[in-house]
Each structure stands twice: as structure tokens, then as C-alpha cells.
Amino acid sequence: MAFASRLAQGSATITSVARSGPSVKPVEASPKIEFRDVTKIFGIGAKRMVALDRVSLSIEDGRFVSILGESGCGKTTLLRIAAGLIPATHGRVLMDGAPVTKPGRDMGFVFQQSVLLEWRTVLENILLPVEIFNLKRKDYRDKALDLLKMMGLSGFEDHYPIQLSGGMQQRVSIARALILKPSVLLMDEPFGALDAITREQMNVELLRIWSLSRTTAIFITHDIAEAVFLSDRVVVLGSRPGCVKQIFDIDLPRPRQADHRFDDRFTKLCRDMKHAMTARGEQQ
């Protein structure tokens, strides 16, 4: 029975992907990142759980794409597969046409928490990737200080993480992710632990920083407004198993300001997305 219902859900996935197909703009160049039928199954036998079911997506270079879904829909798993931290059960992720099998220098990862090393100063934390890749610290010192300035954290380089607020810590972790100039920035609900006001400020700052570096960005969130505000495109993931429900292109003008959240187009997109997230069977 369970198997039959899974099959039914599977076919629903295919339909919804096909339905959302026309909304994707024709790809001019080859995509920066491509998910091809990515499926992830955890456990075996009775504990078998399909976390992701044939997720296919392509993301063009320099785009900011959010993956939106309820908690437990497998969006973090999807990001971890993209980062090469865990393998997909079926399907593959391609970066510049080559399959991603392990993490690489070309990707910056920002976690749900700032994950700073508490015994290192802010500057030493930002330079950690430099050390791990056996590069010279002094070659990156200026770059690190530039990043701190960009983050509005000038003068904090010798502080310890414990001295910073949650928002500041997360900014340091973004600086750490950017220090080696990755071509892809992967962010896993980086502002989920922050209060609403700080979070909106961080959204504005993230866009400012991103507009300077223009890396391809994949941003995981369960916050609809955050996804709309930040992204060129929002991919709505359905739950259990995680599958692409609908893809929205966000054509709001950039640079975006905090007040854009109150525009009619913004709120309409949020509403549509909310419906897409909560929609169950009626899609068929």
C-alpha cells in the first residue's frame, strides 16, 4: 500500500515538474549547477525514507536561487548533496558540467549556525579556509579585512566570536565562505536563528554583498518573504518525499530595498508561493 501511494506521489512529481517547465527561461549557456533526477533515500527496510524524489533543476551562472519548503522537506539534504557532503542515492549534481562528488574550493558553504571556532578571533576564523587549503595567510589578510568592511564589521577583526551578536557571527561566517572567492555560495537557512528585524537587515546586506561578488547563490529557507526578497528564482519543494512542486521567476527590480516587501507584486508573489506550498492534491 505504502509503495503504491509512493508511486502515485512519484507520478505527481513528474507532472508538476513538467507543468512548471514552461516558466523556466530557455537556457542560453550551459547551467552553472544542474540537478539531474536527484533522489536521496535514507535507511533500509522498514526505516527506509525517501528524502528527495527525482529533483531536477538547473541554475544559471550568477543567479540567486532560493529553495523554499517546510521543515523536513529535504531542502537541507539537497544542499548537502550539491556541496558534495553526502552522495545522492540516484541521479547527480553537475557543476560546470562535471559531477560533484566531494566538496571543493569553488564552493562556499554557510550553515544554519555560524559555526565559528570560538578559540579563534574573527580574522583567524575568516582565514580558516586559507589555512586548510595550505595557502599563505598573509596573501589573504587584506581580502579578509575588505570582506569585514563589506560586512560592516571593520574593527572587529581581533574580537572573539563570543563578543559578537548572532547576526554579526553569521556575517563573519559569510565572510569565511567568501574568502576563497567561490563561484557558488551555498547557504542553509543562514538567518533562521535570528530575530525578524535582524533577519531583514541581514537580507538587505546579503543582497548588497552578493551584488558585489555576483557568485551563483543557492539559498535554503522556509520563509516565503525572505525567498522572494532575495531571489531571481524560487524553487518550491514539496514534502515527503521532497520534490519540485513549482518554480517561480522573481522579476522584481534590483537593487531591492527593505520596503519592496510591501509592494503589491511582492505580496502577490508571496501569496502564490504560499498556495503552491500548501497545495496538496489539487495540482493534478
Next chain:
Amino acid sequence: MTALDIAPNEAEDTLDQTAWYGTKAGQALLTLVVFAAVLAAWWLYVRLMALSPLVLPTPYQVWESLVDNTASGLLPMHLWVTLSEIVLGFILGSAIGIALGTITSQSPLMRAILNPYILASQAMPKLALAPIMVIWLGFGIAPKVVITALICFFPLLENTIIGLTSVNPYQVELFSALTASRRQTFFKLRIPNALPVIFAGLRVAITLAVVGAVVGEYVGANRGLGALIIATQGNFDTPLMFAVFVYLTIVGIVLYKIMELMESLFFSWRHIKRGD
């Protein structure tokens, strides 16, 4: 959300800084007053009960014995012996504990195999081994060093394993996302993570080391503060015995403070005020 939010709770338990007893000098004065009161009560008790100095000497008799026997060189000589046992045993035991803990932490299989033995040897009171150490190693300083080392070994073994293995899983994931090698993860993540825990083990060990050396001397020795206590018991020189207690207390405090000082030099970041 931030560290600042914790501040009000912490403030509840602090002193009124404006009152005279809120100042450092005021507190030091109060501590001295309490000390004087305890000494006075002690003295009064001996006098009122007309106790013999054999049972309980007065504070002044203890002071006299302390000064005389320090000047004569008796107490410093025994102190030197005990102190060498403590320091040698502490260094030996801690070093072996840290080394074995580091090796054990590298493999879950090894931990699983060794765990019952570690548990058993933890439960076994190490001081009970003192007599056999005397049989094996004689009456010199060696058996006391070994007993002290045994006592210091286990807190360090355990804390090293805990410190090196209980690493924040997010930090481990950060290192794998950065493609860090095992070696890099060990030196840049596991060791810094373990250091505070290892230092906590050292603080426990240094206090235990004093106990180990003194009790080791009880069992069979002619030198050392422990041996001196046994000798004063035989001679009914209770004031000198109390003088030894004073020495031991000071040794314990000084060694502990040295460990604390080393720790604070190592982890300046831990002493920074939250929220700045």
C-alpha cells in the same frame, strides 16, 4: 538571542558595588575578621575545655611550632621530598594519560575494547595499591611517584578522550566542507576543542596528586610531609602535625593557582566578557 540577554540573570547574584562591603578591600577585611573569629573560637575552646596540646594545641602553639620547624629546616626538607613526589608523579601520570587518551581517541574500536579496563581501573581505588608499591619499589620516593602518577593518569586519560571526541558536529561538517585532512581536523579542531577539557583534568589531577603523595608516604617512608605526620603521631607532637597540615594546605592552594594561571594564559579568549 545574543549573549547580552543573559546579563540580567547574572546580575541578580552580584553584590551592591556601592556599599563598603562591595569593594575588594572591604571583602578582604571581612575575610580576615572571619579568620580571626575562627582562631579565637578555637583558642577559647582549648582553654575552656582545658585540653592538652597532645589532643588539640592552641593556634599560637601551632604557629610557634610552624615558625621553629621552618627555621630549623625540618619542614622545608620534608616539603621538598613531598613536592618532588607530587610534581614528578603529576607530570608522569598526566603525560601518559594525555598520550594514551590521544591514541585511544583515534579509533572507536580501541575505545570499545579498552573501555571496560578503563572503567575497572577507575573504580579501583589507586591508594589501595600503595602497600604493593612499597614491596616492589622500596621505601624511597619511587613508590610515591608511581602512586601519584596512577592517580593523575585517569582524569587525564578520560578528559583527553572526551575532549578529542566530543566535537561540535557542525564544526566537523565545516571541516569536511573545506576538504580538511584528518590531520588538519585533528590539529585545528580536535586539539583546540580538547584543551579546556584537558586543563580541567589537570586541575583535578594536581589536587589528587597531593593526596597520592601524602598517603603514599603514610604507607612507608621516612621522609616527606606524610612521613612526618606519622612520626609526629608517634612522638605525640600534635602542634607539629598541625604545622604540617598548614604546609599541605598551602602546597595544595599554590599548585592549584599555578594550574589556573597557566590555564588563563592559554585561553585568554575564555575570560573575555560576553557581549563586550
